[in-house]
Amino acid sequence: MPSHSLNTTIPMFKPGITAQHERARAEFATFNIGNLDAMLVQPFPAFCQEMRLTFPADIMPAMERLTGYSAEKYIAVTHGERAPIHAPAAALAVWSMLCCYYGRAYVVSPYMRTWSTIESLLIQVAQLYPVLTRHLTFSAHAVHLDCTPARRIEWLNPQEFTEAKLASLKGCTSFVFVDGAEHCTNGFLEALRAAMMPGQPLLVSGVPVSAGGAFRAICEEPGVKRIRLSALDAANANRSQLESLQEEHREESDYYRSFILGLFPKS
Numbered sequence: 001m002p003s004h005s006l007n008t009t010i011p012m013f014k015p016g017i018t019a020q021h022e023r024a025r026a027e028f029a030t031f032n033i034g035n036l037d038a039m040l041v042q043p044f045p046a047f048c049q050e051m052r053l054t055f056p057a058d059i060m061p062a063m064e065r066l067t068g069y070s071a072e073k074y075i076a077v078t079h080g081e082r083a084p085i086h087a088p089a090a091a092l093a094v095w096s097m098l099c100c101y102y103g104r105a106y107v108v109s110p111y112m113r114t115w116s117t118i119e120s121l122l123i124q125v126a127q128l129y130p131v132l133t134r135h136l137t138f139s140a141h142a143v144h145l146d147c148t149p150a151r152r153i154e155w156l157n158p159q160e161f162t163e164a165k166l167a168s169l170k171g172c173t174s175f176v177f178v179d180g181a182e183h184c185t186n187g188f189l190e191a192l193r194a195a196m197m198p199g200q201p202l203l204v205s206g207v208p209v210s211a212g213g214a215f216r217a218i219c220e221e222p223g224v225k226r227i228r229l230s231a232l233d234a235a236n237a238n239r240s241q242l243e244s245l246q247e248e249h250r251e252e253s254d255y256y257r258s259f260i261l262g263l264f265p266k267s
Helices: 021-030 033-040 044-050 060-067 086-098 113-128 130-135 163-168 186-195 214-219 239-248 254-261
Strands: 074-079 104-108 136-138 142-145 148-155 174-179 202-206 225-229
Touching (some): 044 086, 086 104, 086 148, 086 202, 104 113, 113 136, 113 148, 113 174, 130 136, 163 186
Parallel strands (some): 074 225, 104 174, 174 202
Antiparallel strands (some): 142 148
């Protein structure tokens, strides 16, 4: 075996082989937000088609309303316990950051399901556009583009939420998604709604467990598009479990109205 000093350069490749390391370094150094926008900016339906994402027919018009040029971008979804809307909302969050000029997204939820779906979708996008992997920075609750950190998705930490943070959500290209509105305080939902700008996309969803409160007020506000998703129509519906619940709780009961049909209780 030949011996080498610690400072001796050892050839890696045979003579005549052109290494492309400089090309990779140059591509990394010259990548900017203009390159990204030229590559990714597109309408939301086109993004879903490229990613091969399909959602229920009654959901897509609402998603398109949130992404189009409209002054009315407030959507409220009441759903049964097993019929959440986090998957299309996660797609909209990824689209907002990557495919929308100056876009960003914020998730308000005690659940990890939306954030996990966002991470999975970003992996899919990176498979289509590998250069993107060099310019995304992840933390436990957020992801942003290195070339423009304002382009970000953030799963808001309830322990760190402040009035200043609430003000930072404001912006016509900032998509805000509330997943699990039934768990939010009335004070928070009222403050969030008051902070939103006209034309800012806001999607509030939850199981309608209370006959009153801020969630219902948002659902019944003029100009808010309301959608109801029954657990009976959910793609992953457990029919036998639903039948058992139907036997246990009368169809006219408040429990059945809220947790199965996605309707507000009568009392």
